[in-house]
Amino acid sequence: MRPTAAALVLLGVAIAALVAHRISAVALLAAVLLVVCLRAGRRAKPYLWGTLFSAGFVFLLSPLLQSTGYHVLWSGPDLPVLGRLDVTTEELRLAAVGLAFAAYALLLDHDRLIAAATARRSVLAAALATRLVPTLERDASGLVEALRGRGLAPEGLRGHAALLSPLLAGSLERGLNLAEAMEARGFGRPGRTRAPAPPWRAPDVLAVALAAVLVVVGVLWL
């Protein structure tokens, strides 16, 4: 299947999870996306942690913003200041969207997405941003290893949080170097061409139709 068609299907699933009313439907979509992500093996780890962290953050934040969540899955204890801690479908929706992004980042061929894109600059920027996750993971491992080599292994949340600043600085440096290399290779010059792409086939068209159906079904029946 063309990556463009696959990306549209993932987008359809994410929208369906956002608009669906039934808890079971959101849970099912999230579960399907989780299974899809797990096909990427160990590469999926940072994305799954990221999704869990985001959903967990909303889980902690939501009692501050509303006292009655939609479709309470589990009603927690009443905490001072925070109020009652409820797990609602909102966390599940966010998890589903996060997993759809993870599947996009892990399993699609971004080069072909860029090649097929009309808004090439935007898609390229999105693809480079997506690549930031594994790059940051590699840089973080390098930082930890470098500190271990100096006998200074970072410990605890505070020790690891101290790595954020050098990680950010390293990312900015990388970004500048990459931008320079892209400019030297003619990026941004008018008159760009593109290598021929294979034609759309029946499965690609069916996938686009499926994406549309998922959104409609999500709005009307789920």
Add this chain to the structure above:
Amino acid sequence: MALATVDRLTFSYPGAAPALREVSLRVCEGEAVLLLGASGSGKSTLLRALAGLVPWFHGGRFEGRVEVGGRDTRRARPSDLAGTVASVFQDPEDQVVLGRVEAEVAFGLENVGTAPGEIAGRVSVALAAVGSEHLGGRRVTELSGGELQRVCLASALALEPRLLLLDEPTSQLDREGAEAFLERALGNGAAVVLSEQRPATALRYADRVVFLECGRILLDAPRDDALAWLDEHRPAWTQQPRNNVVQAGREAVCRVDSVAFAYGDGPHVLDGASLELRRGEVVALTGPNGCGKTTLAKVAAGLLEPLAGSVERAGHAAFLLQDPGRYLVRERVDDEVALGGGPADTRRTLAEVGLAGYDARHPRDLSSGERERLALATVLVGKPDLLVLDEPTRGVDPERKLELAALLREQAGARATLVVTHDAAFASAVADREVSLAALPEAVLA
């Protein structure tokens, strides 16, 4: 006729002293020009000026004139010069844009408007020219540093440039890899301007040598004349120094016995490797790219646990990663070093590596050579019993290499030192003995 002309170029990066001063240079069609000079002498800036990246990308103060293919670089943007000029930078990881090799090589061709029907053919030819046609469908993240550097060269060659600019492109390659790379880069008919810190191989291929110092051209001469000048004035660049005071080690500080190691579910990188490091000796660990040198060094330093075999260490070990300048964590030079020692040790160590007076600077404001020395200070300050350095001379000029070798020799008595390197000149200058690691599946020997 000159393909590129640099006329009285003086250039300063924003807020900095001039990186180039009154530089004039002509590069003819098909000529191979080798740029030599210490770190910070202006080699990279001159290459960037020829690509138009100076001043377009970096800003700064630009006086003089640079013309490439008849176009003034103050009027033509770097992207306009792409195709006439192609660049390969030092670190391949920082220049790869796309995820798959074929798409990466095609990226520049698409940007310069190559006819769609020609792109696939030119990608294949370029990959074949660097001996990498088998990499076409691979993901760039799966490639070794050497493979990735060849892909970067293929991306440049695919553009069929008239001027190829190479900024220390072989710094990550072993000697055989570097020779093959230069042979391919210089054999395609384009004019080449190349900067190198391990000049022995490049000197064989160059037509002309330009030596820069503090942003000025000290020498611009045909190769044979340049060799004579270098022998007389800058012998570190042509002669291979030897460590003539070979020390016998005393007690063993680290004993690695028949270790095996594999990353995850991958194949064994080490299988039955042994190594003994004694206090007072400097050992060079050499071998081709991918043979497991770094892995063995990490096992020796305790950063990796072997799957089989044993490792015994007396005292504490310190390990300096490749490209350590990337892994600095504090915002002042003295704070960075002080993570591993007290204020007095910090001052002494900074002075030892030539960074006295840099205390308050931000580590990321230092030049790459200065960062490497700062990183060295961060491991020396802890006075380790075992010091392991992984490719410490990458991007370091020959004169600095000799200083590093002298420093390591001077302090050798206090510890066992293991230096992982594919820099034969440095190994010869610093080591009491050399341990050569063969690539698996052949026997791993020590």
